[in-house]
Every structure is written in C-alpha cells, then in structure tokens.
Amino acid sequence: MPVPRSQLLAASLSLVLLAGPMGASPGAAQVMVSPALPQPAAEAVQPGLAVKYYFHMFRHIDELIDWQDYKDGKPGPAIERLNYAVGQGDVLTSGVDNGVGAEITGLIKLDKPGTYAFALNSNDGIRLWVGGEQIVDDPGVHADQFSPIGEVTVETPGWYPFKLLYFERKNTSTLQLHWRRPGDPPGTMPIVPAEVFGHVAAAG
Numbered sequence: 309m310p311v312p313r314s315q316l317l318a319a320s321l322s323l324v325l326l327a328g329p330m331g332a333s334p335g336a337a338q339v340m341v342s343p344a345l346p347q348p349a350a351e352a353v354q355p356g357l358a359v360k361y362y363f364h365m366f367r368h369i370d371e372l373i374d375w376q377d378y379k380d381g382k383p384g385p386a387i388e389r390l391n392y393a394v395g396q397g398d399v400l401t402s403g404v405d406n407g408v409g410a411e412i413t414g415l416i417k418l419d420k421p422g423t424y425a426f427a428l429n430s431n432d433g434i435r436l437w438v439g440g441e442q443i444v445d446d447p448g449v450h451a452d453q454f455s456p457i458g459e460v461t462v463e464t465p466g467w468y469p470f471k472l473l474y475f476e477r478k479n480t481s482t483l484q485l486h487w488r489r490p491g492d493p494p495g496t497m498p499i500v501p502a503e504v505f506g507h508v509a510a511a512g
C-alpha cells in the first residue's frame with residue numbers, strides 16, 4: 309500500500325532537521341540559492357505575486373499539497389505585498405473569509421549579495437520557498453504567531469523564485485512576511501515592501 313505523500317513529506321522534513329547546519333541559530337535553516345534562470349526581461353515582470361485559491365477547510369499545509377494533486381486552483385487578483393491582518397475579513401484577494409488555501413508564486417528581488425532572513429506572522433499555516441529551497445515551515449492551525457526564521461544566502465543579485473503556501477481555516481486570518489537584508493541592523497525585521505515582488509504573467 310503506498311505511503312501517503314504527507315507522511316513522506318513529514319519523514320523527509322525530520323531528516324532535514326536532524327541534518328541541519330551546525331552553529332546556526334536554533335531552528336534556522338540557511339541555504340545558498342540561485343537566481344531565476346533566465347532572468348525575466350524587465351518589461352515582462354508584472355507587479356505583485358500571482359495567486360491561486362483552493363476552497364476547503366484545511367488543517368495542515370500537507371493537506372493543501374495533497375489537494376493540489378486533484379484540484380486546479382482558481383486564479384485571483386495579484387497580491388501586492390504580504391501584509392494582511394484582516395481579523396474576520398476576506399482572506400487575501402479571494403473574496404472569501406473562511407476555508408481558503410492559497411498558492412502564492414512569483415519572484416522576489418534580492419539585490420545585494422549576502423544573507424537574507426525571512427519570517428512570517430501567520431494565522432493559520434504557511435510554508436515558504438525562496439530560490440526553490442524550503443526555508444520556513446509553520447504548517448498547522450494556530451492563532452497569530454511568528455514562524456521560525458529561515459535564511460538564504462545570495463551571491464548574484466537578481467530576481468529569485470518565490471513560493472508561499474498558506475491557508476486560513478476559520479475566524480481570524482493574518483499573513484505578514486518580514487525580512488532582514490544583508491547589512492540591516494540585527495533585531496529588526498520590517499515587512500517586505502511591494503517593490504521587490506513581481507511575477508511573469510501566464511502565457512495566453
């Protein structure tokens with residue numbers, strides 16, 4: 309009998325944690341990432357992030373990933389930046405207030421060499437990939453809470469692939485992405501500004 313994909317994911321995640329980098333701050337993942345290849349032409353980059361919605365009362369990010377094997381998401385209006393703290397209001401640009409999963413994709417401009425740190429304040433679950441590497445995971449149902457910090461190291465300034473899975477089960481919802489850029493003072497993590505997000509519109 310095949311092992312459910314969510315169990316395989318959980319197993320591989322625990323291996324990653326056991327093999328984590330020595331000397332990193334507790335819970336931090338840090339990886340070297342590569343820019344999007346080829347880099348998009350400036351005129352091809354639209355503002356904000358693309359989003360597809362999945363309408364279901366999810367309890368875990370793995371459940372959303374399983375759904376994506378069977379369901380096509382519904383494209384929604386682009387997300388300018390990730391700074392939502394809407395209480396009981398509509399989730400992101402979905403027009404729906406409860407039972408929403410979202411796949412948010414596009415590009416993030418990392419224009420200085422060095423290490424970037426990311427963390428999310430979310431309600432409910434999230435999982436974040438930057439440069440194709442999963443760096444932050446806070447996948448369950450919860451009230452507003454800050455995730456662990458994930459880090460990526462960049463050698464080449466440019467546009468990097470960005471992907472965030474998120475769901476809001478019920479009641480209040482929050483989704484805020486914070487970062488610290490190379491050279492920023494420690495202890496501060498402002499919200500990532502809109503101008504560093506972009507996406508290439510789907511063909512056709």
Ligand SMILES: [Ca+2]
Nearest residue numbers: 431478479480
């Ligand atoms: Ca909630």
